[in-house]
Amino acid sequence: MIETVKLLMMDAAAHPPDTSRYMAAAYFVIGTVLTAYYLFLWSRGRRAEEE
Amino acid sequence: MTETSLKPLAWAERAAWTAAVPANAGALWMVFGYAPVEQVMGEAQKIFYYHVPSAVTAYCLVFLAFLFSALFLWRERAIWDVLAHASAEVGWVFLTVVLLTGPIWGRSAWGRWWVWEPRLTTALILWLMYTAYVLLRLFTRRDARSARVAAVLAVVAFFNVPLVHKAVEWWGSVVHPEKVSLEPPMRLTFLASLAAVLLLGTAFTLARVRVGLLEERRLARMEES
Numbered sequence: 001m002i003e004t005v006k007l008l009m010m011d012a013a014a015h016p017p018d019t020s021r022y023m024a025a026a027y028f029v030i031g032t033v034l035t036a037y038y039l040f041l042w043s044r045g046r047r048a049e050e051e
Numbered sequence: 052m053t054e055t056s057l058k059p060l061a062w063a064e065r066a067a068w069t070a071a072v073p074a075n076a077g078a079l080w081m082v083f084g085y086a087p088v089e090q091v092m093g094e095a096q097k098i099f100y101y102h103v104p105s106a107v108t109a110y111c112l113v114f115l116a117f118l119f120s121a122l123f124l125w126r127e128r129a130i131w132d133v134l135a136h137a138s139a140e141v142g143w144v145f146l147t148v149v150l151l152t153g154p155i156w157g158r159s160a161w162g163r164w165w166v167w168e169p170r171l172t173t174a175l176i177l178w179l180m181y182t183a184y185v186l187l188r189l190f191t192r193r194d195a196r197s198a199r200v201a202a203v204l205a206v207v208a209f210f211n212v213p214l215v216h217k218a219v220e221w222w223g224s225v226v227h228p229e230k231v232s233l234e235p236p237m238r239l240t241f242l243a244s245l246a247a248v249l250l251l252g253t254a255f256t257l258a259r260v261r262v263g264l265l266e267e268r269r270l271a272r273m274e275e276s
Contacts, residue, residue: 019093
């Protein structure tokens with residue numbers, strides 16, 4: 001398994017992808033998950049306060 | 052517990068958000084504008100600055116969930132259950148962030164979204180256990196029995212955390228190094244991100260506790276009427 005991962009890493013290093021796309025995708029995911037959870041909590045809080 | 056005043060909690064929550072928002076803005080500026088680009092992994096290495104702090108925050112929160120669940124099993128006071136539920140749920144959100152950003156980084160660094168290596172596998176098991184906890188709380192009645200079952204699950208699930216932490220040391224991995232050495236600007240950026248994400252976790256947890264207490268009050272009012 002470790003040898004396979006090493007080969008994959010060497011292959012990835014030989015053909016470097018556009019790494020900024022992955023960085024942007026990761027930060028987009030982080031922002032989306034945390035914003036969605038914030039909105040979920042906010043709406044639950046509002047509902048609980050109103051009732 | 053229904054008599055508990057929520058004002059100090061609301062104040063603490065506001066203070067936490069007031070600290071967390073600028074802290075994260077500053078941390079993001081450091082990630083994108085200050086930290087140098089790593090030579091081997093390129094821009095994708097910057098995922099590290101939120102991936103690892105999210106994992107640390109999740110570990111802290113699931114530890115709190117373990118602690119409050121143990122206290123609930125011992126004393127059966129509803130407040131411990133509210134605190135355990137809030138910590139576990141917010142911890143699960145941060146674990147989700149870790150499990151979503153890790154594969155994106157992995158795809159860039161070693162060309163694969165997922166590899167069944169020890170840390171990834173144990174982290175997935177941990178996430179599944181807390182997913183079970185969140186679903187259990189979501190789809191069961193709010194009573195002492197389901198709270199006890201959830202508390203047992205939170206206590207048992209926490210014992211997976213040392214396995215995730217020690218997985219690399221015990222079973223080896225080329226994907227996750229045992230120790231990471233960072234250049235000074237990278238270390239400073241990491242510490243800023245760590246503080247920012249911990250503050251964010253605190254703000255979310257306080258918000259979740261407030262919502263939990265509000266819902267408990269509503270439930271108590273409904274039972275009275």
